[in-house]
Amino acid sequence: MAMADHKPVLIAGGGIGGLATAMGLAQKGIRSILLEKSASLGEIGAGIQLGPNAFHAFDYLGVGEAARGMAVYIDQLRLMDALTAEEITHVDLGEAFRARFRNPYAVVHRGDLHGVFLRACQNSDLIELRVSSEVVGYEQDGWSVTVKIANGDRVTGSLLIGADGLWSNIRKQVTADGPPRVSGHTTYRSVIPTEQMPEDLRWNAATLWAGPKCHIVHYPLSGWKVFNLVVTYHNDAPEPVAGKAVSEGEVLKGFGHIHERAQSIIRHGKNWRLWVLCDRDPAERWIDGRVVLLGDAAHPMLQYFAQGACQAMEDAVCLSHMLANHDDHAKALETYRAQRFPRTARVQLMSRAIGEHIYHPSGEHARLRNAIMGAKSSEDWYGDLAWLYGGTGLGT
Numbered sequence: 161m162a163m164a165d166h167k168p169v170l171i172a173g174g175g176i177g178g179l180a181t182a183m184g185l186a187q188k189g190i191r192s193i194l195l196e197k198s199a200s201l202g203e204i205g206a207g208i209q210l211g212p213n214a215f216h217a218f219d220y221l222g223v224g225e226a227a228r229g230m231a232v233y234i235d236q237l238r239l240m241d242a243l244t245a246e247e248i249t250h251v252d253l254g255e256a257f258r259a260r261f262r263n264p265y266a267v268v269h270r271g272d273l274h275g276v277f278l279r280a281c282q283n284s285d286l287i288e289l290r291v292s293s294e295v296v297g298y299e300q301d302g303w304s305v306t307v308k309i310a311n312g313d314r315v316t317g318s319l320l321i322g323a324d325g326l327w328s329n330i331r332k333q334v335t336a337d338g339p340p341r342v343s344g345h346t347t348y349r350s351v352i353p354t355e356q357m358p359e360d361l362r363w364n365a366a367t368l369w370a371g372p373k374c375h376i377v378h379y380p381l382s383g384w385k386v387f388n389l390v391v392t393y394h395n396d397a398p399e400p401v402a403g404k405a406v407s408e409g410e411v412l413k414g415f416g417h418i419h420e421r422a423q424s425i426i427r428h429g430k431n432w433r434l435w436v437l438c439d440r441d442p443a444e445r446w447i448d449g450r451v452v453l454l455g456d457a458a459h460p461m462l463q464y465f466a467q468g469a470c471q472a473m474e475d476a477v478c479l480s481h482m483l484a485n486h487d488d489h490a491k492a493l494e495t496y497r498a499q500r501f502p503r504t505a506r507v508q509l510m511s512r513a514i515g516e517h518i519y520h521p522s523g524e525h526a527r528l529r530n531a532i533m534g535a536k537s538s539e540d541w542y543g544d545l546a547w548l549y550g551g552t553g554l555g556t
């Protein structure tokens with residue numbers, strides 16, 4: 161292995177991207193020290209969708225069996241019109257889908273997915289996990305990179321991977337392109353016991369109810385014990401917010417104009433929390449010498465393709481592959497960046513576009529959506545989505 165005998169690689173951030181990268185490096189015999197800001201390693205209690213490209217990544221990163229064990233395998237991606245409560249279209253995720261993409265589509269609890277990676281990292285002799293270690297900056301010479309931790313400590317490694325999310329400190333130094341863009345879209349999340357979900361809506365599907373300037377998503381999680389509810393309102397919210405507790409009344413405010421059946425889903429939610437979503441325009445600069453960005457730190461995107469974590473795992477596959485296959489770190493980092501940038505930029509930009517044209521249109525724009533999307537078969541959808549779901553992190 162090209163880098164096995166050197167100083168460890170430093171990874172800032174213990175989210176799904178950081179842990180996946182530590183696992184990818186360990187699979188190649190490369191040591192790493194992962195530095196996480198929080199006092200413990202964990203994820204928020206909500207769901208996440210996983211396209212087949214995530215399963216390619218799980219296998220490459222050595223956690224395929226564990227990840228498959230905790231997923232709920234849904235039958236459909238279903239698009240409903242939130243004004244009429246009628247189905248617009250669906251994508252069948254059964255045998256034909258799996259045969260086409262050689263992997264399934266699934267939904268998981270974020271904590272379960274994070275736990276799969278965390279246990280694998282804890283069981284590896286090549287990975288050291290340090291909590292309460294916020295990386296505030298770095299300096300480098302020709303041979304190594306040293307990070308500064310908020311408590312004054314310093315840690316030196318061969319490379320630094322900035323997997324520190326949307327508000328990345330590492331990005332500030334690598335790219336210096338200012339804060340993320342506030343989208344003005346407010347998302348509210350709730351997880352409820354399955355028996356509290358209206359019985360006639362307990363579908364084995366990732367369901368999207370699309371309405372004017374708003375939408376609702378729901379799907380089952382954790383062996384069908386709970387349902388994940390995510391509702392979004394394009395209310396031009398001006399400031400970023402993350403995880404603020406809000407009342408049901410506040411959530412319902414943006415949904416008075418949609419069909420009662422769709423509104424009723426919101427009434428079943430409990431303990432709602434609010435996020436104002438942010439993303440960025442694609443930016444090509446991911447590398448500064450021995451420092452490279454990954455996951456949301458490199459390419460934060462709106463969640464409308466349900467791909468942020470999937471893309472972070474693809475990054476982990478690609479970066480560990482390149483580091484194992486190039487003796488020259490500069491060549492490895494640049495090959496990773498050149499391969500990952502166009503694909504992640506496409507997902508960033510198209511996530512915005514589908515928000516506008518599929519999730520939130522009204523009037524004629526919505527009728528056009530219904531006509532175009534309603535005319536497509538599942539086979540048509542497989543063709544349209546092949547660029548995304550056929551990805552492996554090592555090219556499509």
Ligand SMILES: Cc1cc2nc3c(=O)[nH]c(=O)nc-3n(C[C@H](O)[C@H](O)[C@H](O)COP(=O)(O)OP(=O)(O)OC[C@H]3O[C@@H](n4cnc5c(N)ncnc54)[C@H](O)[C@@H]3O)c2cc1C
Nearest residue numbers: 173175176177197209295324325455456466467468469470
């Ligand atoms: C509402 C919503 C729904 C979504 N649904 C999906 C979905 O269905 N499918 C999907 O694939 N993606 C989805 N995503 C996107 C996905 O959650 C993110 O893209 C993914 O979690 C990014 O992982 P990451 O590891 O890059 O960053 P993060 O998860 O943000 O992890 C960053 C980590 O770094 C730590 N950290 C931050 N700063 C520092 C520092 N300076 N030093 C050390 N540690 C630091 C943080 O505490 C955190 O642990 C969704 C996002 C949202 C908002």
